Each structure stands twice: as C-alpha cells, then as structure tokens.
Amino acid sequence: MNEIVTLGLIMPIMNICFLFCKFHFFRLYENEIRQQFLKYGVLAVFFLVFGFVMATFSLNYFQFISFQYTVPITAFFFDGRKRSYFTFILVPLTIALSLSVNGLFSLKAMMVVLIEAVGTILFCELIQLLNKLDVFAKYATSIIIINIITPIENQYKWNLVLTDQLSTFSLPILIGSIIITVLVCSYVKVMQKREATMEKLEYETNHDNLTALLNYRAFSNYIIRITNQTKVNYTILMIDLDNFKRINDQFGHLEGNHLLKSFAKKLRHFFEIKYQEKVKVFRFGGEEFCIVLKNVSLEDGYETIWEFEELLSKADYSTTDGEQATITFSGGIANTDKKINIHETIRNADAAVYMAKSNGRAQIVCPDCSID
Structure with missing residues (x-):
C-alpha cells in the first residue's frame, strides 16, 4: 500500500x-x-x-x-x-x-x-x-x-x-x-x-480587418518602442491613394473596399519580398498607408517606392463585375538619418504627401533625397 x-x-x-x-x-x-x-x-x-x-x-x-x-x-x-x-x-x-x-x-x-x-x-x-x-x-x-x-x-x-x-x-x-x-x-x-x-x-487588436495590414494602434505602439533607438536609421514612406472618394462614388463602397484590399495586398507583398524583416506595412487610416523601413537609406527607399508605382501602373484593377479601375497614389518619404527623431520624421513624410497632392497627385515627394 x-x-x-x-x-x-x-x-x-x-x-x-x-x-x-x-x-x-x-x-x-x-x-x-x-x-x-x-x-x-x-x-x-x-x-x-x-x-x-x-x-x-x-x-x-x-x-x-x-x-x-x-x-x-x-x-x-x-x-x-x-x-x-x-x-x-x-x-x-x-x-x-x-x-x-x-x-x-x-x-x-x-x-x-x-x-x-x-x-x-x-x-x-x-x-x-x-x-x-x-x-x-x-x-x-x-x-x-x-x-x-x-x-x-x-x-x-x-x-x-x-x-x-x-x-x-x-x-x-x-x-x-x-x-x-x-x-x-x-x-x-x-x-x-x-x-x-x-x-x-x-x-x-493589431491588424486591420479589411486589408489584414497592421493597424494604427500597432503603428502607435511600434513607434513608441523605437522612439529611443538613436543608433537605428528609419525611413518612413507615407502613401495616400488619389481621389479614392471618386472610386467609391463610381463603383460603390463595397467595390471600393475590394479595390482597397487588393491594393494593400500588392503593397505588402512587394515590400515584404524586397525587405523581408526590415519592413513593416501599416494601414494608417482610410486610404492612407505607412511603410517603416529599418536601416534602409532614404535614396533606396525612394527608388523602391517608384518601382512599386511602376508595377502598380501596369497592374489591372477590376471590380467584382469586371469593370476596370485605375488606382494611383501620392507619396512622401523622410528618414531619421540626419538625427531627426522618429516623430518629426513621420510629420515630414506626411507633409511631403500633402505637397505631392498639392502638386497634382500621382507623384512621390522626397525633399531630402539627393538622386539625380
């Protein structure tokens, strides 16, 4: 026993x-x-x-x-x-x-x-x-x-x-x-x-239901975590789809969501293949997106966003009924390379997007780039 x-x-x-x-x-x-x-x-x-x-x-x-x-x-x-x-x-x-x-x-x-x-x-x-x-x-x-x-x-x-x-x-x-x-x-x-x-x-909690991208909450938490990383260079790419309201008005909001989802999928796929663990892609809000590149130069990021724009211009976007739709975007880019903190870099990239839209849309503005 x-x-x-x-x-x-x-x-x-x-x-x-x-x-x-x-x-x-x-x-x-x-x-x-x-x-x-x-x-x-x-x-x-x-x-x-x-x-x-x-x-x-x-x-x-x-x-x-x-x-x-x-x-x-x-x-x-x-x-x-x-x-x-x-x-x-x-x-x-x-x-x-x-x-x-x-x-x-x-x-x-x-x-x-x-x-x-x-x-x-x-x-x-x-x-x-x-x-x-x-x-x-x-x-x-x-x-x-x-x-x-x-x-x-x-x-x-x-x-x-x-x-x-x-x-x-x-x-x-x-x-x-x-x-x-x-x-x-x-x-x-x-x-x-x-x-x-x-x-x-x-x-x-951290992903957008429609696009499956990281959402603004995840973006805010990520920025808080990297705020004091002074030895790491971050490049911020801000993207805002042009005249997306017109697409919603023309095809309806359901079709607009379908096209938005398709664009987000192409965006994430392109940048994750290009940079793998060095990139995070966020849906910043509405039809605005933010891409954060870690230890990628401003010029490299600028060239890459133009590569994506060229790819996008060749892609066929169509609604679920087969109607053709054209999607363009305005972009802005900035980075922390000049000892600018991450919060100011985000503001600079956002200001560059506003400049791109003011200049006629469908373009990418990089005030600090030195590319011929």
Whole structure:
C-alpha cells in the first residue's frame, strides 16, 4: 500500500509541481532575464535541488531511484531540444550528489547512470521520428516506458523487471506515470488553447480587418518602442491613394473596399519580398498607408517606392463585375538619418504627401533625397 501511495501519487505530484513551477517561472521571467547563462543557471539550481530531494527520498525509502527522467522528457516534447538536453545532463549530477550523500557513490554507479541517460535520450529521439503519432502520444509512450525500465537499485542494476519486485514496484510506477501523463497533457492542451486565443485576440487588436495590414494602434505602439533607438536609421514612406472618394462614388463602397484590399495586398507583398524583416506595412487610416523601413537609406527607399508605382501602373484593377479601375497614389518619404527623431520624421513624410497632392497627385515627394 505504501508503494501505491508513494510511487503512484506522492512522487508524481512532486514532479508535476516542479514542472508547473518551472514552466511559470520561465513564462513570467524568461524575457526579463536576458543573459542565457543566468537563465540556465537558475534552471540548474532549481533542478539540482529538486532532483537531489527526489533521488534521496526514493533511495532511502525504496532503495532505488525512480522518476528521474520525468522533467527532461517533458521538456523534450514540450519545451524544445535545447532546454531538455540541458536537464538530461543534470540528471546524472543529481544522482551522483544523492549517491555521494548516502555513501553509495562509485564509478560503476556513474557508468550505469550515464549509459541510462544516453539510452533515454536515444529512445526519445527515436519516438520523435514516428510521424504518425502526435506529440501527446509520443510523450505518454516515453514517460511510461522509461519510468518503468529505468529505476536504479542501490546495487546499480536495472533488475526491477527481472525479480519479484516487478509486481511490487512496477505497477505503482505505472500508475504514477499515467497520472503525470494525464495531468501534463491536459495542462499543455489548456495552455495551447489559451495561447491560441490570446494570439488571435492580439492579431485582431493589431491588424486591420479589411486589408489584414497592421493597424494604427500597432503603428502607435511600434513607434513608441523605437522612439529611443538613436543608433537605428528609419525611413518612413507615407502613401495616400488619389481621389479614392471618386472610386467609391463610381463603383460603390463595397467595390471600393475590394479595390482597397487588393491594393494593400500588392503593397505588402512587394515590400515584404524586397525587405523581408526590415519592413513593416501599416494601414494608417482610410486610404492612407505607412511603410517603416529599418536601416534602409532614404535614396533606396525612394527608388523602391517608384518601382512599386511602376508595377502598380501596369497592374489591372477590376471590380467584382469586371469593370476596370485605375488606382494611383501620392507619396512622401523622410528618414531619421540626419538625427531627426522618429516623430518629426513621420510629420515630414506626411507633409511631403500633402505637397505631392498639392502638386497634382500621382507623384512621390522626397525633399531630402539627393538622386539625380
């Protein structure tokens, strides 16, 4: 009965509590702890203390060590290879520490522990290759099998499954492994669902429903984040579609929205292919758009916006009824290269758009460009 309670309930709950604490610690503080060395140092201290307590408790109570790979296996399937391999390395250290304190340490013991650790890693890697199984099935298989076959007696042998202790200890370990699997998988599924909901909410908050571009709220937050980045050069391109009210009046607002969506798709596709991670495209409001280029020169940005204008002039825009429509835009460009802050740069680009419209529309104004 003691085996059922301890191996089937108490030790599994201790493992689960540590896993939850580890997960929430890194979830809350990982972004604040910038140094990788410090992150893994904190994890090492926590795991060494926990592993030592678990190993010593199991060794003194049952004369063998069990559940030692629960944390690294969980990390392997749900937390990434890097952190899981780190915890796999820590397992032999915790066992060595426990054996030393109990006067059982020997080279033979460590050889068994190291071979067992390598075998456990290989088993997880092989299970991972089974593409027909989902991650939860792979995790459950690994936890149950490894927990049953890897307990180490104080004689440093894997002989639990070969002796009469099979029925005494293996069944409680199986029960405990099932409890760990059910609780961890349930928790992960709940967190995945919650994170998916949060991601969807964040997307809807920061993206325009019609064009799927980043919206003005996202623009404002982005500008706040980059305001003090004095060592980074930002080029701002402001674009305002010409006479879009006339398009709405001619074809109707639904068709106007269709054409606006089509233009936004071309705009984002062109600039993201050209600059990839260096660009952010925003719907600034109505038929006005803003493109923020990071570490792109003013002249390069100016040439690129003309390339897009040429591409746009060759594109066929048509309504859902097949009627042809012409879309042109006025643009303004400015950047922070001359020690001008980002807010003033935005105002300068917006003023350049107004100048382009005043000069007859369908043109791009760059007051500071030095292109012949």
